[in-house]
Amino acid sequence: MSFDRIIGQAPIKDTLQKIITNGRLSKTYIFYGPEGGGKDAMAIEFAKAINCLDETRVPCDVCTNCRQIGALTHPDLRILYAGSKKNLEKESAGRFQIKAKDPYIPLAKNSLAKILIDSTRELKQFLSLKIFNVKHRVIIISEADRMTEQAANSILKLLEEPPEKTMFILTTSQIDRLLPTIVSRCQVIKFSPLKADEIRDELIKRGTEKIQATIVSRLAGGNFRKAMILLQEDHQALRNMAFQAIVTGVSGDYLEQFAFIETLTSGKNKSMIRDFLSLALLWFRDVFFFHELRFGHPDWEAVLTNFDRLNDIQKLALLLEDQDVEQAIAKTELLVDLVDKNIYINLILIDFMTIFRNLQERVA
Incomplete structure (x- = not known):
């Protein structure tokens, strides 16, 4: 039952299984939601489920259709994705092999690539061919918001009069970039961000x-x-730096604070700054829970992120015992959001360090 391959998204699984059970399949779907939520993965599993020879609400993963669709090699499955015509011809087989092993890996290698009119022309030729041993031929358009205007208009014509026994599934994290006329012809299924524990x-x-x-x-x-x-990144050093930055901030050592800022901004890496602030936020939240639970809990791993650094959390809890940790959390959350906006990074980090100036200084 390979719906189990999908991380989280239980409501979506239930919805799709009910659609299959009730026999109310639409010919056109949009799977819409934030990146990394499993939209492509769900589209592949849905394609397997509606064509499974075992005729259950979930893929059996044993029959020929399930295995071939899962491997992205079934003759009645087509996946369109962004890339140049030259690269698509060279790389598609390899990209599909990677995608089949892990459907959470994106097909497009270039974030600026588009789905070109050439892909939709080839799709029309494919749709003219005879259907093999499936109930529904499936067309998945991955990251459909990346279609060029020509490609989008070509797909719109297909959606207006979809071929028999053919289902279209468009996946996107930016539904506002799709033509409204495309959206209006599809059943939209909205995905949620995954939960941290999932x-x-x-x-x-x-x-x-x-x-x-x-x-x-x-x-x-x-x-x-x-x-x-x-x-693939090493967050241990950055986690230690976030801890030390909080300790330094509380102690009021402004020279050391500016040394932290200089270190962080030397690479001009926004992603690293965001991760640093996010890690600091996790330390603050751990301190908050540590106080809320009155310094004692039978299973710290269940409530703390940095559960392997319990002594350090206790140290921060003592330093910030009478401080407004909630204010520090709110301010840091705001600063994390500001990183992706056109604001000077140094000012964001200086603002982070000023969190502590309004707090009563306590040095362990």
Whole structure:
């Protein structure tokens, strides 16, 4: 039952299973929601489920149709994705092999690439061919918002009069970039960001250590794709820096504070600054929970992110014992949001350090 391959999204699974059970399949769907939520993965599993020879509400993963669709090699499955005509011809087989192994990996290699009119022309030729052993031929348009105007208009004509026994599934995280006339012809199914514990559990299942999985899942913002990218980075040094920055801020050592700012801004890396502030936010939240639970809890791993650094959390809790930790959390959350806006990074970090100036100084 390979709907289990999908991380979270239980309401979507239930909705799709009911659609299959009731026999109320639409010919056109839009799977819409934030990046890394599993829209492409769900589209593939849905294609398997509606064509499974076992005729259950979920894919059996054993029959020929399930196996071929899962491998993205079924003759009645087509996936359109962004890329130049030259690169698509060279790389499609390899990209599909990677996608089949892990459907959370994007097909497009270039974030600026588009879905071209050439792809839709080839699709029309494909749709003229005879259908093989499936109930529904399936066309998945991954990141459909990346279609050029010509490609979008070409797809619109197909959606206006979809061929028999053919289903279109468009996936997108930016539905406002699709033609309104395309959206109006599709049943929209909205995905939610993944929960941190869903991402954490999947990472652990894939072999990630618990503490690393916990931290990465909190930084990923509901995006499993981002979590996989974050795993490739070393956050231990940045986590230590966030801890030291808070200690330094509380102690009022302004020279050391500016040294932190200089270190962080030397690479002019917005992603690193965002991660630094997010890690500081996790420390603040741990201190908040530490206070709320009166310095005692039978299972700290269940409530704290930095559960492997309990002594450091206690140290911060003592330093900030009479401070307004909630204010620090609110301010840091605001600063995290400001990183992606056109604001001078140094000012954001200076603002972060000023959080502590309004708090009563206590040095351990």
